[in-house]
Amino acid sequence: MVKRSRSMTPRRKVYISLEPRAWPFGISPVNLAICGLILLSMVGAIVETEPSISRGHERLIRALEVFFSGLFFCEYLARLWVCVEDRRYRQPFLGRAKYAFTPAALLDLIACLPLLLGVSSSESLLLRFVRLFRVLRLARYGQLARAVQHVFKAIMLRRYELTVSIIIAVGMILASSTLLYFAEREVQPEAFGSIPRAMWWAIITFTTVGYGDVYPITQWGRVFAALTALSSIGLIAMPTGILASAFSDAMRRGRDEIVTHTKHNKIIK
Amino acid sequence: MVKRSRSMTPRRKVYISLEPRAWPFGISPVNLAICGLILLSMVGAIVETEPSISRGHERLIRALEVFFSGLFFCEYLARLWVCVEDRRYRQPFLGRAKYAFTPAALLDLIACLPLLLGVSSSESLLLRFVRLFRVLRLARYGQLARAVQHVFKAIMLRRYELTVSIIIAVGMILASSTLLYFAEREVQPEAFGSIPRAMWWAIITFTTVGYGDVYPITQWGRVFAALTALSSIGLIAMPTGILASAFSDAMRRGRDEIVTHTKHNKIIK
Amino acid sequence: MVKRSRSMTPRRKVYISLEPRAWPFGISPVNLAICGLILLSMVGAIVETEPSISRGHERLIRALEVFFSGLFFCEYLARLWVCVEDRRYRQPFLGRAKYAFTPAALLDLIACLPLLLGVSSSESLLLRFVRLFRVLRLARYGQLARAVQHVFKAIMLRRYELTVSIIIAVGMILASSTLLYFAEREVQPEAFGSIPRAMWWAIITFTTVGYGDVYPITQWGRVFAALTALSSIGLIAMPTGILASAFSDAMRRGRDEIVTHTKHNKIIK
Amino acid sequence: MVKRSRSMTPRRKVYISLEPRAWPFGISPVNLAICGLILLSMVGAIVETEPSISRGHERLIRALEVFFSGLFFCEYLARLWVCVEDRRYRQPFLGRAKYAFTPAALLDLIACLPLLLGVSSSESLLLRFVRLFRVLRLARYGQLARAVQHVFKAIMLRRYELTVSIIIAVGMILASSTLLYFAEREVQPEAFGSIPRAMWWAIITFTTVGYGDVYPITQWGRVFAALTALSSIGLIAMPTGILASAFSDAMRRGRDEIVTHTKHNKIIK
Secondary structure, eight states, X not given: OOGGGGGOOHHHHHHHHHOTTTSSSSOOHHHHHHHHHHHHHHHHHHHHTOHHHHTTOHHHHHHHXXXXXXXXXXXXXXXXXXXXXXXXXXXXXXXXXXXXXXXXXXXXXXXXXXXXXXXXXXXXXXXXXHHHHGGGGGGGSHHHHHXXXXXXXXXXXXXXXXXXXXXXXXXXXXXXXXXXXXXXXXXXXXXXXSHHHHHHHHHHHHTTOOXXXXXXXXXXXXXXXXXXXXXXXXXXXXXXXXXXXXXXXXXXXXXXXXXXXXXXXXXXX | OOGGGGGOOHHHHHXXXXXXXXXXXXXXXXXXXXXXXXXXXXXXHHHHXXXXXXXXXXXXXXXXXXXXXXXXHHHHHHHHHHGGGSGGGOSTTHHHHXXXXXXXXXXXXXXXXXXXXXXXXXXXXXXXXXXXXXXXXXXGXXXXXXHHHHHHHHHHHXXXXXXXXXXXXXXXXXXXXXXXXHHHTTTOHHHHSSHHHHHHHHHXXXXXXXXXXXXXXXXXXXXXXXXXXXXXXXXXXXXXXXXXXXXXXXXXXXXXXXXXXXXXXXXXX | OOGGGGGOOHHHHHHHHHOTTTSSSSOOHHHHXXXXXXXXXXXXXXXXXXXXXXXXXXXXXXXXXXXXXXXXXXXXXXXXXXXXXXXXXXXXXXXXXXXXXXXXXXXXXXXXXXHHTOGGGTTSHHHHHHXXXXXXXXXXXXXXXXXXXXXXXXXXXXXXXXXXXXXXXXXXXXHHHHHHHHHHTTTOHHHHSSHHHHHHHHHHHHTTOOOSSSOOOSHHHHHHHHHHHHHHHHHHHHHHHHHHHHHHHHHHHXXXXXXXXXXXXXXHO | OOGGGGGOOHHHHHHHHHOTTTSSSSOOHHHHHHHHHHHHHHHHHHHTTOHHHHTTOHHHHHHHHHHHHXXXXXXXXXXXXXXXXXXXXXXXXXXXXXXXXXXXXXXXXXXXXXXXXOGGGTTSHHHHHHHHXXXXXXXXXXXXXXXXXXXXXXXXXXXXXXXXXXHHHHHHHHHHHHHHHHHHTTTOHHHHSSHHHHHHHHHHHHTTOOOSSSOOOSHHHHHHHHHHHHHHHHHHHHHHHHHHHHHHXXXXXXXXXXXXXXXXXXHHO
């Protein structure tokens, strides 16, 4: 395939550079650059929220945003131009329209919104979200997405075990919240004045986070809290065991996939 | 069995709808509705404790309580009517009396208490408990109850291991409380003034919850606390390993049960 | 052996009742009562430290102490009387002297100290320790002591792995303390003013206890603390895996022991 | 080799004592003493940072520092003298120069810096670092260094699994920080005013450390924080499972190595 590339049309060349599944092995340089830009844009969106860093650089941030959005818009147009090379979108108009409504293409379009809606409104909450959501576009680039898929598949295979352990956990959290509600509601109405309020304490205790913003002060409250803390060992042991073995299964499958990946790619195409 | 349903008496039809073990597969629509009502009633009982939500809706809450209790009372009467279809309670009077004193029937009756005792006293602690305890009626509905049973059976099978690890844990908690009591009792009499008080600290530290309401401030107290925190790794590793393998055994058995469930049901009946 | 008991001397009968290894199966009623007394005496010693419970009952506590110490002294004398039934202490005088200096006999004697030294000094720290240390006398009663021994043996078998993981853990705690010392020593001299002080923070963070009495406030301190918190996952995973498998080995061996216990007892004797 | 030691030159004798790989079995007495000195020097450097201990003993500390640096300098010179016994550094001048630029020799030289630069500047930050970094010189002494190498090799073998789990973890930390940033930024601008600030909270919560210096107070913040705390169970289960099995593999290999160590040493030489 690489050998025949001299006789290719420019559109085909761009298609092969842009479409990860068309590239014979690994990730094409163009896609690597796009990945880098997406990560850079997201890191920018994260760092920019810190006022002590962004203050005084508002103009630079806007300029960068125009630059990133412009690049992503070019990428979007390029993808729209070359998508007809894909077997699924062969017809020039209907195929492109079909492509434009795939989730991946819509996500690409949303990523350019800061440019299309005008940079002046760049400070709005919506656009800040847009910049953070750009990271989802990385899902297009194979291996990681596949690994995550394997993890989710492995979790789905154990959904019976996980459902049982979640129901037991919910039951224990409810029982614990109810006991603490009855023990502490009069002494600490702010923290334990209702069962939903006591649930905040129960979850933070069961997961052994233990911020210490809320804790029992009555004798019975402490007895129940001690029992809650001790039973957290069992509560965590159950899903930990299930998830650990699910993950190790998923990983083994994910690793095998890498080995058979190139071969698979060639056969599929 | 479903095929012969046209020739059934109404009582038999109601019995099959109400009794989970008589329904050929899964859960009957009537029982599904009852499950939903129980969960709804319990969620209501939980949410209602939050004053910022329940304030101003006292009348609505009482009306809902009458409605739920009335439905559960109808269900109780219906179960009492049809229980004679069960092989164990065949005689019209003696059988019904026998059924009325089974734990399940008593639980059903308790669930209607808010109606029977009058809604005016609905705010009392007892009735609030009643509404929360309704959730236990879900135990009648097969799979989850069976899964929980499997978990308990699996834990019982390792009772020797668990007993040993609990005794070691109790010993370590006592040793740690005693050391901290001797190290801190003069500096912090409120928190470490007696061994039972120091046990609150020891349990919260061993389970790695660490609220931070109580912590050592003397040098020796910190040395012992650091050792306690480090030994918590071993203390948690022991029951975690035992419980994780017990749960995974229980789950495998619970899953097999589902496969053989319908078959088993038919043979038993 | 039980069949020949009619022809036994009283000394032999007392010996069989007192010596756990001489009793054919399980624990003799006399030893069960002694176990109960030891536990009761220890629970008393723990509860008594709580001033809100012990205040006003000082006389009762002293009377109970005389009672317990008296009983334990009688038990000590009885054991001294019957020890000559044991093959190892056959000679009336030399054997008894030899027995009196075994660790078990010395522990029994120490348990009576509150009686021998006079109850008036019962409030002293030493005697409080004595009462708590009585629990060690339970070590004489087989199964638990054997289970604990198995756990220790299993830990010893993995001493190489544990040594490596402890050295890595110590290295990480030192590295983390040093980094935090350099980052925070000027801002929080009280908490991070020296490496030994920063180690208190490091241990509480690595074990994920996280009291919150000490935490970094500078930027670099937070970066190093976040890395410390994240690496705690690996730090805990290492000994947890080693200990969990060591415990499961120990438990399997401990269980097998119970099965072969009676048989073994008979052969040994 | 030991048998031929009478006919050895003094240089060869010193070489065998100093070079761990030349010593036939275990660690030579000279190296054991050097290990002890290094550990002592490091413990001194740690303890010395505590003002309540070092105050008033500045002269003693300087004298000890001259002593330790002097000893390490003698050791450095001795190693430089005997290094020509090594096959790799045979030529008297070029070999010694080559040896002097190996990382081990440079580290040895750095360890003597406090002596060479003058003790008067001993309080400077650089020299404090030097004294702590001396511990790295222990890496020369076989077994531990090899065990740590095995652990790192085992981790490297699972780099695919670890990369996936780190990316999932980073994604969850970012998602959690972003949610809390949007929920709490107006109520607690100091703690959640930007995503990087919220990440401090997210890491401390995900690792279940939970200092309690920062915690959500709004309703949505608490809902997201509860979900974060619950998902921490899965987040920790993943790398824990991977690392625990990697460590157990590394340990098995490390143990086998010890068995074949002496034999290997003799063959290599």
